[in-house]
Amino acid sequence: MRRVDSLRRIYGERFDVGGSGVSLERRLPPEIETLFPDYSLYRHRLYALGFLTRGCNKRCAFCIVPAKEGPLKRPAQSFDAFVPPRQRNVMLLDDNLLSYPGVEDLLLEMICRRYAVNFNQTLDVTYLNESNYGLLRRIDYRNARFDKPMIYFSLNYPKMIEHFRARRHMLEGFGQDCVTVVCIYGFDTSLSQDYERFYWLRRLWLIPFFQEYWPIPGVPARLPENYFDMDLNRMIRLTFRSNGYNWEKYLRWLNLRYFRAFGRFYRPLVEIIHRYNNKERLEWFKRHPELMTDTLYRDLRSDSPARTRSWSTLLEKGRLAPGTPPGFKKIVGAFSTLQTAATPADS
Numbered sequence: 001m002r003r004v005d006s007l008r009r010i011y012g013e014r015f016d017v018g019g020s021g022v023s024l025e026r027r028l029p030p031e032i033e034t035l036f037p038d039y040s041l042y043r044h045r046l047y048a049l050g051f052l053t054r055g056c057n058k059r060c061a062f063c064i065v066p067a068k069e070g071p072l073k074r075p076a077q078s079f080d081a082f083v084p085p086r087q088r089n090v091m092l093l094d095d096n097l098l099s100y101p102g103v104e105d106l107l108l109e110m111i112c113r114r115y116a117v118n119f120n121q122t123l124d125v126t127y128l129n130e131s132n133y134g135l136l137r138r139i140d141y142r143n144a145r146f147d148k149p150m151i152y153f154s155l156n157y158p159k160m161i162e163h164f165r166a167r168r169h170m171l172e173g174f175g176q177d178c179v180t181v182v183c184i185y186g187f188d189t190s191l192s193q194d195y196e197r198f199y200w201l202r203r204l205w206l207i208p209f210f211q212e213y214w215p216i217p218g219v220p221a222r223l224p225e226n227y228f229d230m231d232l233n234r235m236i237r238l239t240f241r242s243n244g245y246n247w248e249k250y251l252r253w254l255n256l257r258y259f260r261a262f263g264r265f266y267r268p269l270v271e272i273i274h275r276y277n278n279k280e281r282l283e284w285f286k287r288h289p290e291l292m293t294d295t296l297y298r299d300l301r302s303d304s305p306a307r308t309r310s311w312s313t314l315l316e317k318g319r320l321a322p323g324t325p326p327g328f329k330k331i332v333g334a335f336s337t338l339q340t341a342a343t344p345a346d347s
């Protein structure tokens with residue numbers, strides 16, 4: 001929003017802006033919305049971009065789609081409305097394509113047109129059945145770069161694991177290393193529920209993509225008060241065959257949650273995070289042993305003298321010491337939250 005404000009200051013009335021980051025209500029006039037896209041505005045011609053359906057009949061609390069798009073509908077949109085004649089790559093932004101009752105016809109059209117399709121907003125596994133599976137298999141499903149086969153699903157609720165397990169044979173049928181599953185974290189799930197989801201993705205040989213919840217208007221990030229409800233060591237020792245950096249990001253998030261909940265970093269977790277990348281950060285942690293603990297789930301937030309000393313050092317070093325590792329701002333942020341938090345509950 002800072003950039004939007006700056007642009008407003010520069011261009012005043014001549015500047016207009018929209019999109020979900022700015023407003024969920026603003027709409028383009030229909031005659032603009034239905035214009036054929038001007039792809040010369042993009043810096044590439046790798047793919048065409050558009051919707052065949054919009055909206056979703058579900059009401060996931062973390063999602064802007066119900067408020068922004070409303071129930072599932074089929075706009076007067078066809079491939080011809082947004083795909084240039086010689087373009088073969090198509091990125092679809094549909095919110096819940098498989099839930100559309102006429103989805104088989106749309107999938108058949110993709111096959112007939114010999115498109116390579118990126119299902120960018122993921123598919124809903126609860127609507128995957130033998131009939132649409134047979135058609136999806138015949139589509140050239142692709143990753144966002146269109147350089148390898150990939151199909152996307154999402155697993156946001158623990159109860160959805162059963163749907164993945166029940167459709168195991170179909171997921172295998174898409175090909176080894178060809179199914180990515182997006183998993184949101186930081187919203188309504190405990191550590192054990194996160195573990196359950198991640199464990200099953202691993203067992204089913206699916207590629208996980210861990211995504212932190214990005215708060216939408218009126219819905220802050222929320223975690224159960226007793227988020228750490230299982231042995232943390234089991235979680236941090238999970239390994240995945242791909243997307244290692246993405247997994248590391250989740251572990252870093254976990255690291256800060258731990259610090260905020262217990263007043264220290266858990267040393268085994270810090271060591272796992274930095275075993276391959278950013279080893280200089282590990283050195284930094286080693287120089288601050290007062291910030292770490294080897295004892296799992298011991299609440300050290302009330303350890304006042306040590307806390308004051310160590311956090312003062314932390315802040316001072318953070319501002320002054322050369323070589324303070326990147327990401328330090330987050331640590332300081334966690335510190336401030338802990339300092340000002342009225343209750344120990346996480347946000």
Ligand code: SF4
Pocket residue numbers: 055056057058059060063064065066095096124
């Ligand atoms: S997350 Fe997916 S299924 Fe849930 S409301 Fe949003 S679009 Fe629908």
